[in-house]
Amino acid sequence: MSYFKKSPWLIHYDGSSCNGCDIEVLACLTPLYDVERFGIVNTGNPKHADILLITGSVNEQNKSVIQNIYDQMPDPKVVVAVGICATSGGIFADCYNVLGGVDKLIPVDVYVPGCAARPEAIIDGVVQGLGVLEEKYKNRKERKKKVNA
């Protein structure tokens, strides 16, 4: 992927993370890492977002919130699971209120490893997410063409 026509916007939701990854997600926006140079903006509104960044695992209380945010996002959309908790539950996998990784609830496109995930890894995950997003746009275009033909 060398060029993307749209500036992808992302929304961040903290599942039940310890804050470590959330703070690193925020650090990505600030001058040292500055993802805005790729046209990436952190928005608070799910209806403006293309990429959903989730840190932390799914639990009973936040499951409906995550589903709600995911449903509100326009298609095509990409989900990036940031950190080991969002991937599998990590160190908290044995806790009674942790159901497991985000993929128990919604489809995940990119997994970012780490505890806490480093900003470099998060940026790499988002950039890979952009590739997936582009692929999804292409597929949708082809589907439309077929329908029209």
Added chain:
Amino acid sequence: MSEKMIMPFGPQHPVLPEPIHLSLVLQDEKVADVIPSIGFIHRGLEKLVEKKDFQEYTFVAERICGICSYIHGMGYCQAVENIMGLEVPARANFLRVIGGEFSRIHSHTLWLGLCADAFGFESLFMHTWRLREKILDLMEEITGGRVIFSHVKIGGVKSDVDALMANKILDILKELEPEFREITSIFLDNRTVRSRMSGVGALSEEEARKLGAVGPMLRASGVAYDLRTTGYAAYGQLDFEPIVEKDGDCMARCQVRIREIFQSMDLIRQAVGRLPAGPIDVPVKGNPDGEFMARLEQPRGEVVYYVKANGTKMLDRMRVRTPTFANLPPLIQVLKGSDLADVPVLILTIDPCISCTER
């Protein structure tokens, strides 16, 4: 006067990196009442003591919160060390002070940035976080981690600071202090910042005591209460005074945190200067048996650790009382009667850490 209406705030809200839900009862633009509901990040990690052995649990304790991770690990270790009667070497205690104070600087700087973002001063947010990265780089060099450090262990610390590193810490602090002075002067002197924070959300000394506020929230209301003065780790051998402001409003809380950044720098300089020679850890033998309550000063206030052990590898019970939990009743007090537009700033001035609170 219009009828009362309820507006939901959160759990997913642009101003908060973490989810908390508040039902704001509004009368026109004024907040009449606040009903908080928490539990979005509850993991149940206190019960994990039954599944992980007491040494391994240090890693879980550090992950109660990713911002004050260092001091969480330290509190848990202090409680277990007290039960086991372990004498932590003096050098390890000084290294813990250095790590703890660096994590306080990083936490307060982070808060300053988030607060600037909450009142819409985005460039100030960016510049504060630019400075914070330099602190994190130094932390990474000392401990090996950026936000989760795993530096403290039961019986001491994991890595040492050699003479070269000690000099580097002093050099970088010397370099950073003027930069911090420059950034923080904007918080203290800028008219825009003052207009958003001065006189907003005042909490009197009496209210702060009655509602059980802790940390900068309490000290901003004129109460000199700082648990570091009890002298745990090496704090007893260092010179410092609790930082107190009188006004009790958002500005006072901001001033307390800013002055604490420079206090922490001073404490680090003192600790590096007096770093005693010797080992950095003692071997851990046997299993803990008994109970202990450790109290420490976190960036956000007093944190209490209760550990009960039964002589086996697994602990019976571990309980944490976190500062944000104690600061929720004062928050509700200052929110009542405030303007709706001030709600994000008011929530941020208690420096909420939801993942500590809900665990």
